[in-house]
Each structure stands twice: as C-alpha cells, then as structure tokens.
Amino acid sequence: MDRQLELELIDELLALKSKRAHFLDETIARNPVDHYLSEARFQLERKHIFRRLPTIAAHTSELSGAGAFLRREVAGLPVLLTRDKAGRANAFLNVCRHRGTRLVEEESGCKHRFSCPYHAWTYASSGELIAAPHFEEGFAGLQKSDLRLKRLTCEERHGFIWVTADEDSPVTLDDHLGPLGEELDALGIEDMFVAQQDAPVHAANWKILVEGGIEAYHFKVAHRATIGPYFEDNLSSYRMIGSHMRSILMRTSMTKLEAEARQDWRLRDHAQILYTIFPNTALLVQSDHIAWINQEALSAGETRVRMTTLAPNREADRPDHWKRNHAITRATLDEDFEIGESIQASIASGANDHMLFGRFEGALDAFNKVVDRQLDGVASQAVAAE
Template identity: 35%
Template sequence: MAERWVSRCSTHPTQSLGTQPRAERLRQNNKQETTMQHATQVELLKRTLALIEQGQTDCAPAPSALPVDVYLDAERYRREREEILRREPVLVARSSEIAAGHFLTRELLAPLLLSRDEQGRLRGFLNVCKHRGTQLVGEASGKNRVFVCPYHAWAYNPDGQLRGIPHGYGFEGIDRACLNLTEVPVAERFGAVWVRLSPGPALDLEAFFGPEILADFDSFGLDEHVIFDPRDIRRPVNWKLTIDTFLENYHVQKAHQATIDHLFWPNLGLFERFGRHIRNYYVKRNLRDILDQPESAWNLRRHGNLLYFLWPNTLVLVEPDHIDFSSVYPDGPLATRVLGHTLLSEQPASDKARRYFEKNNEILYSALEEDFALAARVQTGIQAGASDRLWHGRFEPALKWFHQSLDEALGDKRVIE
C-alpha cells in the first residue's frame, strides 16, 4: 500500500494553485514565505511521511453521523446566529482598512460602525440611531465626522456620544447616556479587526485563540500584509455546508479533478483540534521532494496547504506565498455569504506578479464554485427526506469537531453520534 501511494507522487516545482516562472517564484519566496516555527514544520512533515508509510490518512477512531435537521431547521439557524455568531469574536475587516481618523461600516449579522480616532484607538458600535432605530451611517467608509441620522437628524460624535437632538425639549426626562450609540467589543490581532456583534465584555483574544493558534499566526507576520482581491459571495446554501467543504479533502479527487486535484495527494492530511479551532494540513504530490533535503531546509508550505478553521466562522488557507481568508456568514436559513480576501506580504511589484496572483485566485474561486454547486446538491438531497442523517468517515474528523462545537456552544444534547 505504501509503495503504491508513494508512486502516485510526482515531482513538481514549488507552487501555489497556479504556475509561476522560476526566477519570479524564488524572488517572491524569499520575500513572502513567512511560516510557522521550523520545529513544528518538521514535526508535521514527519507525521505526514509516517502516514504514507501506513498507507492511510489521519483518522478518528470511528465514523460518525449527523442529523440532517441541523442544516434545515429554522430555529436551529436562529440560535446559531444569535447565540454563537453574534456572541463570539468574528473577523469583520483588516486593520489597514481603517486609518486613523476614519470610519468603516459593515452589514453582517448586525449593522456595524467602526471608528478609529486620531490617536489610533478603534471602537465599534451598532450602526443604529437610538431614536427610532434607523441605520445611522449609509456610506461604506470615510473620514470621521459628526454622524447625523437621515431620519430625524439626531447627531453623534465618532466616539458614539450623542451630540444633539433637534427640538430636544421633546425628550426631556430621558437619561442622555441611554441615547449614546450601543458599543460592541472590538480588538485587533493578526492585522485584523475582531468584533463581538452584540454588547458584552471586552474581548480576550489571547484566551480565545490559545497558544497554538497564536504561535502559528504570529509566525506568519500578517500585520504588514496587504489585501488583494477582496470578494463578497452569496450563494443559496446553508452556511454550515459551506464550511463543511473546507474541512475535508476526501472530495478533492472527484469534485475538483478539473481544478486542483492534480496538485494534491488523494485524501491525505493531518487534522488537529485546539479548543474549538482546527488545523488541517492537505498534502501536495511534491511531498517526496523533502526526502532529498536536510531537515533544516524543510518548508511545510511548499509541500501542502495549511487550512485553519478559526471558530466560529473563519477559514484561513495558507499557501506557499500568500494566505486566503474566508469568513462565512449565514445569509438566511438556507443561504450563505462568504467575505474573502487574499493577503500578500507586499503589493505585486509588476503586471506579471499581479497576473500570477490573479491566476491563483481564479483557480481557488473556481474550486469554491465547484464546492458551492455540490453543497446545493446536498441541500436539495437532504430536503428530499431520503435519509435522516449524513455520515462522516474516519478520515473526516474535522467535520465532527465543527458540529460538536456548535452543539456544545448551544448547550444542546449531542446530536452528532
């Protein structure tokens, strides 16, 4: 078995999803490959080689099953939205999108207004006037100013404080402090803005992510990366089906044979859980190249893609020379919205470099569309009532972990077997 698996590997140059001239690739590798601690890389690559010798991928002790109702039930959707996605830290923007003295709005599971003062302090508010509940700021971004409600002209400072009420005598007796904008907790880490989309205590991102995730992401040096090719995608599938497609590579050989299958070793990967966060490693067919290299030269990113699931809804794909973020939000009980962007260590220095990254993203998003099409077929299938459950193979443990975490966060009796 092991010999047969090894023979399926072919030697490829270091590559992302697309192709790139060697000189350009080496130049960018030197500038852009910021990766995890080398000892961790060596450990993971040794574990991967051991799996090849065993002739199988990382596996859970047993298969599991999940009731189809978790994808279809409207009350389940409401609870996931209100009790998880609006109560946990979610990624809403890159820090670089909000300069000092500027604001940014987002319409996610709640209307959000982010404002950074001249000293660099960032604050978050629900973008809702306290008078009659009107969305306060309509623009996507701009310089800070007095924000005036378009309905009755109530005015707010960028720090959320109520500034003025026309004909204020009509509201005498109301504590003005109750009329300030509703503040929500906000914090910045990994060059990103994380927000709790409802009022609550300050965010403790150190505790939220934990030491393993912090170590990996701090090593990527994301604070200075730049945004490339942001996307806003909406498709008519349940949000969890979208996440499911990222958490296993069992489907790649069949579902992605026209796009990315040629890059990856069939159904071979590592799966690890850190609290409710997950780290997967999907192995490329060029893995055997490291057998001719000293351990000191091993580079995990050249021989596979790291895929992180950051609880509760962000997926991070770490490729050799760039990193792709996708935050998955429900857009209704049977609809999903994906906010995606690519991070580069610097803006492309030439048209050739830009075309290279555009080609990579073309392949990535083509594969995602293949996943969306299959998720839609799954949704149609489970709505037909053919079965009351879906199955997870032993080599799909991350699917079980994701759905277990949802159940635990909702305080539900385990619905996954």
C-alpha cells in the same frame, strides 16, 4: 508554527503516503441533517455561537486610517466599524438612537461625523451623539451622553478586527483563541493588505461550507479540473487547538522533500495549511499569501461567503498577480460551494437522516462536536419547545 511541530506534521504525512495509508479517526461518525435545515437550530447557533464568541469582522487594513469606516453585518446585526481620532477601532450598532434609522448607508469611506438621514442626529466616530437639531426643546430632560451609539465589544488583534455582538458574553478573545493566538501572530497578518475581496451569498448552511474545506477526500474528484492534480489523493491531517483546527492538506510536491536537507523543509510550500477559527473563519495559508474566508451565516439555508486574498504589504505593486491568484482560489472554492448548494437542496428530501463522515473525514465530526458543545443543554430545550 513551532519548527518541531512543522517537521512532525511533514513526517506524519510522508509516513502515511509511504504506507499508502490515511489519517484516520477511531470510528465513522454521523450528524443529523436537521442540524443543517432547521431554522430553530440556526437561531440557537446565532445566539449561543455567533453572538457569544468573538468573530472577525474585518482586516485591519480595511479600516486603515483615522476616520475610516466600514459597514458590516455581524451575527445578523447591522454593524458600523469606525477608527476614531485616537486611532482606536470601534464597533457600533449602525442604528440611530432617535427612531432607529440605519445611520450609515455607504459600505465604506472616511469621515468623523455620521449624520442620520432622517432628522440629522449626528454622531462622532467614537460613538458620542454630538449634535441633534432642537434637542433641548424637544427632548428636555434627556442627556446626549446617554444617547451614544450602542457599542459592541471590539478588539484589534492578530491583524484582524474582532467583534463580540453579545455585550454580556463572558468570553474574551484570549480565552477564545488560547494557544492559536500565538500561531496567528506568526502569520504576520497585520503586515498584509486586502488585495481582492468578494462576498456572494450561497444557498447552503454555513456548516456545510465549513465542512467542504476540511477534508481532502473530494480533491481528486470535485477539483479534478483545478487543484486536484496538485494534491495527494485523500491525504490530510488535522489537530484541534481548543475549539479551532489546523488542517494540513498534502501537495504531491511534498514527497520531493525526502531528497532535500531536513533543515530546508518548509511545510507551507508543500501543503495547504488551513486554520479553521471557530466558528466561521478559514485561513488558507499559501506559500506567499493567505486566502481568508468568512462564512457569514444569514439563515439556516443561506450564507454570505466573504473571500479575501490577503497579500504581503511589500508586494502591493503586483495587483494583476493578486487578481489572478484570487480568481484561481475563487474558481476552486466555487466548485465546493456549488456542491454545498447541491447538498443543502438535496438533504431536505429526507433521503438521509444523517450526514455520514468516513474515518478520514474526522475533522468534520470534530468541528460539529465543537458546535454541539456550544449548544449543550440549549438545543434540547428548543427542540422540546418546537
């Protein structure tokens, strides 16, 4: 982050704190509860958001050497990530081109040849069909070169492997990230490794889980037993960066900076910097590591939350330290996710027509406006068709 901006963000929060004020949007806002419940709406989000935009499928280190492979679900599709002999990261549909068997069952591993368990059609890590028993006899006239694994757009940038599931999508990663790309580069994510990861499924809409991370209104209440005491009450700011967001959640320690030389001020030590990379990734930048959270939407009411502690490579010799760190982040986030599940179960009752966002919860409205913009035009057609 630009140094000038870093200082401005600190000044802004310190000024709000000294005035006992909050970071406020112009108005309160509402979002229909149907947006979290409707399966038809979810299918539109899947098609027009999750499949059309580049999303993060893995960290670079999860596909670390030639021959490494990884199985993932991206936007509801079974995906095989491979690193081929040329060192390039690839994303394919994990589906045999013969009769559609799932090609790879293992979650991850290392090999350059993938043989289908049904009739042994065998594919290279670069996707070519390289062997198929009795092919010339049984499939006369067909070319193996036409039966490569189905490739998805895959780019390795900023320390992550990004996949765009819809091959006709016109959105490039550069277009999608815009100026956020430079800010991601500054985080040095490619020099980090996956210290810990888990991926439980939570019974809540993906947007509820995203919303739970981008306001500080709940910190002193929902997190009173964990991180609550270390943060100011309801004091956070946010800025949009295109479709994405940078939120700053102020720690109580920030006020001590006023007694220190301005050139030594470091935002990261006194705030949680949270990047919400639209649609489904959160990077929680801590002073010495990053908690990376991917909300993998499975249905309107279910989301797999892949939570990863990314630690610097130079500190790979501290596994117990990162294990403890991960457990703390997990315990805190579980407080959010439990509430997310409670919201999902309760809003179906019809008690509220809308979610209500206070003026200090403007980030939630801003996030939902981006969702709505992506569905502009298509959502109303779907509702009319229902």
